[in-house]
Amino acid sequence: MKKFLVTLALGATLAGTGFAMTEGVENEAVKARMMVMDGVKNATGALGAMAKGEMEFDADKAAEARQALIDHAAEIPAAFEAQEMDPKSTALPAIWENWADFEEKAKALGAAAEELDTSAVEWVQAGMGDLGGTCAACHKAYRVKKD
Ligand code: HEC
Structure with a gap:
């Protein structure tokens, strides 16, 4: 339950950040x-x-978001394959030292999204913990801590 609440807080925080994170990034x-x-x-x-409950539940929108997650998860390996860096990047070199594991963690995100049942809000709530866990697992290993 605690994990679930943490994930919800994360979702809310992320939903609230509208600024462009790529501002000032030189490396394409x-x-x-x-x-x-x-x-x-x-x-x-x-x-x-x-x-x-901060946004009215809409099964179509939820299904769209689920599909977007599946698609983006599949894009992660190709997007990260080349060891590129930029002063604004928070990616750790460990990604390229543990490439197979990094790919596994991208797959885990896709799998958690696949498993998400978006037909009712209760199911979305039930699946958010697992989904958020896949973000945390990869960020913990491969991203500079921002806290
Ligand atoms: C397979 C590993 C992996 C998974 C899974 C993953 N991330 Fe990331 N994420 C990264 C890495 C690496 C970066 C840093 C990229 C950079 O700065 O070059 C990042 C950066 C980010 C950023 C900052 C974007 C930026 O401008 O750098 C956000 C927001 C983010 N992730 C959200 C999420 C969420 C939400 C999830 C889960 C639903 C998730 N990530 C799952 C690896 C992952």
Whole structure:
């Protein structure tokens, strides 16, 4: 339950950040992978807001967000494959030292999205913990901590 609440808080926070994260990023490949993550963030934010009741539940919108997550998860390996860096990037070199694991974690995100039942808000709520867990697992290993 605690994990679930944390995820909801994360979703709400992410939904509230409307600024462009790619501002000032020089490297085009880094910008492109940030855009993929931005898509992941937006879809997760929408699902989180619906799960929390901050956004009216809409099964079509939820299904769209789920599909966007599946699509973006599939884009992650190609977007990160080249070891590109930029001062604004929060990606860790460990990604390219543990490439197979990084790919596995991208797959886990896609799988959690696949498993999400978006037909009712209760099911979205039930699946958010697993979904959020896949973000956290990858960020913990492969992204600079921002806290
Ligand atoms: C397979 C690994 C992986 C998974 C899974 C993953 N992320 Fe990320 N994410 C990253 C990495 C690496 C970065 C840093 C990219 C950079 O700055 O170059 C990042 C960056 C971000 C950013 C900041 C975007 C930016 O401008 O850099 C957000 C927001 C984000 N992720 C949200 C999410 C959410 C929400 C989920 C889960 C639904 C998720 N991520 C799942 C690896 C992952």
